Amino acid sequence: MRLLLVEDDAVLGPRLRQDLRRAGYAVDLVDNGIDGQFQGETEAYDAAILDLGLPGRPGLEVLQNWRSAGSRLPVIILTARDAWHERVDGLKAGADDYLGKPFHQEELLARLDALLRRAQERAEPQLSVAGLTLDEERQCVQLADGESVELTGTEFRLLRYMMVNPGKLLSKTRLTEHVYEGDADRDSNVIEAYIKRLRQKIGKQLIETRRGQGYIFGGDTP
Amino acid sequence: MNSLAQRLNIGLGISLILLMGLIGWLIYDQNQRLADELIVTRLQHDGEGLLAALQVDAEGNATLVEGAISAIYQRPLSGHYFLLQLENGGSLRSRSLWDAELSGTTLVPGEQHTRRINGPAEQPLLMWAGGYRKGNHNVTVMVAEDLSQLQQRLLQNALLLLALTVGFLFLILFIQRRIVRDSFAPLRQLGREIEQLERGDIDRLTEAVPLEVQPLVVEVNRLLQVMGRRLERSRHALGNLAHALKGPLNLLTQLADDSETPASLKQELRRHTAALQQQIEQQLIRARLAGAGSAGQRFNPAEELPALITVLERIYHHKQIKFECHAPSQNLSNIDRHDLHELLGNLLDNAAKWAKEKVRCVIEQNEVIHIIVEDDGSGVTEAELAALTERGHRLDETRPGHGLGLAIVKEIVELYHGTLELDRSPELGGLRVRLSLSLQ
Numbered sequence: 168m169r170l171l172l173v174e175d176d177a178v179l180g181p182r183l184r185q186d187l188r189r190a191g192y193a194v195d196l197v198d199n200g201i202d203g204q205f206q207g208e209t210e211a212y213d214a215a216i217l218d219l220g221l222p223g224r225p226g227l228e229v230l231q232n233w234r235s236a237g238s239r240l241p242v243i244i245l246t247a248r249d250a251w252h253e254r255v256d257g258l259k260a261g262a263d264d265y266l267g268k269p270f271h272q273e274e275l276l277a278r279l280d281a282l283l284r285r286a287q288e289r290a291e292p293q294l295s296v297a298g299l300t301l302d303e304e305r306q307c308v309q310l311a312d313g314e315s316v317e318l319t320g321t322e323f324r325l326l327r328y329m330m331v332n333p334g335k336l337l338s339k340t341r342l343t344e345h346v347y348e349g350d351a352d353r354d355s356n357v358i359e360a361y362i363k364r365l366r367q368k369i370g371k372q373l374i375e376t377r378r379g380q381g382y383i384f385g386g387d388t389p
Numbered sequence: 390m391n392s393l394a395q396r397l398n399i400g401l402g403i404s405l406i407l408l409m410g411l412i413g414w415l416i417y418d419q420n421q422r423l424a425d426e427l428i429v430t431r432l433q434h435d436g437e438g439l440l441a442a443l444q445v446d447a448e449g450n451a452t453l454v455e456g457a458i459s460a461i462y463q464r465p466l467s468g469h470y471f472l473l474q475l476e477n478g479g480s481l482r483s484r485s486l487w488d489a490e491l492s493g494t495t496l497v498p499g500e501q502h503t504r505r506i507n508g509p510a511e512q513p514l515l516m517w518a519g520g521y522r523k524g525n526h527n528v529t530v531m532v533a534e535d536l537s538q539l540q541q542r543l544l545q546n547a548l549l550l551l552a553l554t555v556g557f558l559f560l561i562l563f564i565q566r567r568i569v570r571d572s573f574a575p576l577r578q579l580g581r582e583i584e585q586l587e588r589g590d591i592d593r594l595t596e597a598v599p600l601e602v603q604p605l606v607v608e609v610n611r612l613l614q615v616m617g618r619r620l621e622r623s624r625h626a627l628g629n630l631a632h633a634l635k636g637p638l639n640l641l642t643q644l645a646d647d648s649e650t651p652a653s654l655k656q657e658l659r660r661h662t663a664a665l666q667q668q669i670e671q672q673l674i675r676a677r678l679a680g681a682g683s684a685g686q687r688f689n690p691a692e693e694l695p696a697l698i699t700v701l702e703r704i705y706h707h708k709q710i711k712f713e714c715h716a717p718s719q720n721l722s723n724i725d726r727h728d729l730h731e732l733l734g735n736l737l738d739n740a741a742k743w744a745k746e747k748v749r750c751v752i753e754q755n756e757v758i759h760i761i762v763e764d765d766g767s768g769v770t771e772a773e774l775a776a777l778t779e780r781g782h783r784l785d786e787t788r789p790g791h792g793l794g795l796a797i798v799k800e801i802v803e804l805y806h807g808t809l810e811l812d813r814s815p816e817l818g819g820l821r822v823r824l825s826l827s828l829q
Contacts, residue, residue, distance in 0.1 A: 176636050182643060220632045247635035248628045250677060251734030252727045255696040264703040269639035269666060272646045281706040 168283065168327060169193040169345045171215040173203035173229070174245070175222055183216070186272050187279075191306050191323050195349040200224025207233050211344040212240055214283055216275075219246040219257070227260050234261035241286045243278060245270070287331055296330045297373055297385035303327070308369060316368045321346060325361050329374070329384035338381035394569045401565050402558070409554040417547045424539055425515060429503050432517035435459070436530040439471055445526050449477045461485070466510050468535030476527040493531045496520030506533070513537055575599055579606065588720040589687020592617070620679055624727070631673050638665055674797050679725035680804045686726040690716035690752055693726070697733060705741045712737070716752035723828035724758060724805065732801045733760070735794040736822055740764035743819055757807070758826040766819035769811075795822075802826065 170187060174180040175198045184194045195210070197203045200221035207215055207229070219226035230242060242264075244257045249267025257265045263285070264278050280303070284292070294301040298311035306323045309315050318326060324346045329337060339358045346358075362382060366374055375383045442457030451473065461469045462483040472491040473481040482491070489509030493516065496502070500520040508514035516533035575598045585591045593610045596603060644650055645658035698712045721729065733750070740748040743766030751761040795811075802809045805826035814821035 176640075178640055179636065179643070182640070186643075220629075247632040247639075249631075250628075250674070250727065250731060251697065251700070252730035253628075254700045254734070255693060255730060258696045258699055265700055268635040269642040269662065272643060278703065278706065281703075 168213045168324060168331075169195070169211070169348070170279075171203070171206055171210070171212045171240075172196045173198075173200070173207075173215065173221060173226065174218045175199060175220070176218075183275075186276075187216075188320070190276050191303060191320065191327065192279075193324055193346060193348045198222075200226060200229045204229040204232055206349070207238065207240060208236065210349060211341070213345060214241040214243065214279065214286070216243050216245050216279070217262075219244060219248055227257065230257075230260050230262060241282050243275075243282060245275070283331075289331075294327065294330050296333045299326075299330065299369060299373070301327055301330055310369060318368070321361055322365055322368070325358075326365055326369070329382070333385035334383065336377060336381055336383055341381070394566070394573065397569055398562060398565060402562060405558050405561060409558065413547065413550050413554060416550060417543065420543055420546065424543065425503075428515050428534055428536075428539070429517050432515070432532040432534060433519070435469075435471070436517060436519055436532045439473060439532070440521055440523060440528065440530055443473060443481070443523055443528065445475065445524055449475070449479060449526070451475055451479050451481050453481060458483070466512075468512060468538075470508065470514070470533045472531040474529040474531070491516065491531050491533060493518050493529065495527075496529045498522040498527055505536075508533060508535065513540065572599065576602065584722075586613075588722045589689075589726070590720060592686075624677055627673055627676055631669070634669050638662060638669070641665075671797075674731060675800060678728050678731065678801060678804055680728070687720040687722070688724060688726045688729040689718075689720045690714075691718040693730065694733075694750075697730065697737065700734075701737055701741050704738070708741075708744070709746060710741050710744050711747050712741075712750065713747065714750045714752075716750075717754055721752070721754050721758060724826060728801055728804070732798055733762075735797050736760070736762040739794040739798075740766075740820070740822075743767065747817060749817060757828060759823070760826075761821065761823050763814035763817050763821035764819035765814075765817040769813070769820055798822070798824070 168191070170192045172180065172184055172187065172194050174183060174196065177198070180196050180198060184196045187194045195206060195212075197206055201223040203217070203221065203226075204224060206212075217226045217230060221229070226244065226246070230244070233240060233242075242262050244262045244265045245268065246253075246257075246265075247268040249265070254265040254267075263282055266275060266278055280292070284290070294303065300309040301323075302309060302315075306320070307315050307317050308326060325342065328342065328345045342358050362374060362376075373385060377383060438457065439453070442454040443451060444454060445451050459469075461467050462471060462485050464485055465487045467485045469483070470486050470491055471483045472486070472493065474493070474495060476495065487509060491508070492506065496518060498520045501518065503515065503517050506514050506516050512535040514533040515536050516531055518529060518531040521528050521530060579594065579598060579602070582591065582594050586594065593613055594606050596606055596610065598606050641658060641662045645655050645662060650658070694714050694716055698714070701712070702710070737748060737750060740750075740762050741764070744764035745766060747765045749761075749763050751759075753759045799809055802824050805828070807824055807826040810823045812821050812823075813819070
């Protein structure tokens with residue numbers, strides 16, 4: 168899961184990015200509205216966390232521009248402007264959720280989780296596909312036989328993205344886009360290496376290779 | 390009486406009555422004079438004719454030449470009379486006088502006069518008399534004519550004139566009423582626009598109005614704009630202040646959540662940041678409230694409520710709360726959109742916080758706005774009810790939220806001179822908040 172974080176506060180921004188990374192997300196941090204809008208338009212994100220009082224371009228305008236361009240990117244507004252009418256206006260402008268500052272980190276993570284689940288049309292809190300159950304808090308996976316396997320950060324992000332999109336053909340580019348941050352070294356060979364390591368941990372048959380096209384997780388067995 | 394239309398009608402009525410009365414009287418008077426002059430001229434001619442026909446013999450007996458007198462003077466009480474009086478005491482009178490007399494004084498030659506007298510059979514007469522000298526005799530000629538027929542005609546004319554005048558008066562007043570009504574049509578339109586303004590359907594008045602009321606309308610528009618801008622500016626400034634204060638506060642909160650922060654410090658940090666936050670929220674919200682009679686935007690329940698409920702559903706995403714709302718579909722009059730959002734937001738937030746699965750909300754508007762919000766939570770005891778609306782009072786310290794909700798609600802209700810009642814919901818079992826907002 169790759170997130171766009173648009174926050175101009177020089178202390179809060181990096182801090183939030185760190186918290187979100189720790190929670191298993193790839194995070195791109197942008198500190199102004201113009202870059203924020205551009206990133207949201209050009210990169211493949213799974214959700215965006217948007218401040219309203221941004222230099223360059225107000226957050227609400229960035230959101231409206233995304234929406235009028237047809238983007239359905241799930242967006243949480245994170246702002247000190249949290250009067251009720253401001254929340255309503257934020258939602259009317261196309262936000263999916265609105266969180267007032269100051270907030271607790273767990274609250275943000277819970278809302279983010281709920282937002283992503285809504286976007287994936289998934290009702291149950293636990294991500295469970297093809298016999299695997301992902302423990303998002305501890306960032307490990309439970310196999311069908313009950314054995315719990317530890318995952319590294321990238322492995323976790325890769326597996327989660329594949330489990331969220333079971334049965335779909337996922338190209339290496341798409342996987343790279345959703346697993347790595349924008350400034351990371353994007354070598355598709357690295358994805359191959361991680362797939363190989365994942366197969367060792369969760370079993371070969373769960374990730375099918377389509378030569379020249381990409382991978383399919385879980386096959387036909389959900 | 391303070392109706393402009395009525396004042397105009399009465400003013401016009403009085404001036405018309407005065408004017409027409411004056412004209413009527415002038416016409417009547419002139420007619421009378423003209424008639425009198427014509428009659429006097431005729432009487433004079435007759436008198437001169439009589440004088441020419443007068444013969445006085447050597448003994449001083451007066452006679453009139455046979456056939457010189459008009460037949461009208463022969464018929465008894467015909468209305469035409471004469472009397473010739475000589476200075477020697479002899480006199481000649483018309484046969485028409487019958488047994489009556491024309492009373493008159495003897496005049497010296499060259500003297501003339503005209504006057505009204507009472508003649509035979511109660512006839513009002515106009516009499517002309519003149520003194521002449523014929524031969525060696527001084528003669529006074531008196532000729533009179535009955536005026537009753539003429540006076541009757543004059544009276545008839547006057548009555549006809551009066552009838553026409555009254556008719557015209559009513560016609561003119563009727564036309565005036567229509568003119569006034571047409572001229573006041575823009576004012577009625579203005580009244581309707583002001584109602585729309587109160588509902589917030591429009592944000593300024595149309596300035597295409599008659600010249601006389603235009604300055605008023607322009608001024609109202611200017612005031613609306615000034616007030617709206619002032620409110621907008623102060624709200625914007627408050628938003629900036631909130632932004633500036635909450636940034637550092639947010640960092641402190643994050644610091645308290647940080648796993649690397651020592652547990653003892655965490656406690657302290659949490660307590661102080663919570664107190665700070667409560668103060669900031671409270672003061673910011675209070676400062677943001679517009680109050681009754683504000684010029685801001687209006688609240689349209691059909692448009693705003695679903696969005697507000699979505700906000701709440703996101704906040705309470707871990708619960709499946711069903712919001713059931715009944716509200717009018719048009720704008721609510723006389724209440725600021727932001728204020729009502731703050732009010733409903735806090736009420737519904739509070740209800741959702743305590744509800745198991747259902748929150749009900751009813752909004753009605755007649756002369757006042759009634760709002761009922763109830764939930765199916767565990768409810769509250771009497772003692773808790775009393776303490777509940779005190780500022781910052783929290784029933785349950787463990788649940789999220791800052792406990793300001795109902796205190797803010799109370800403040801808004803006071804701002805709108807309303808009433809607030811808390812009790813147990815008879816149907817749902819939880820807390821029921823009933824409030825009314827006066828709009829004047």
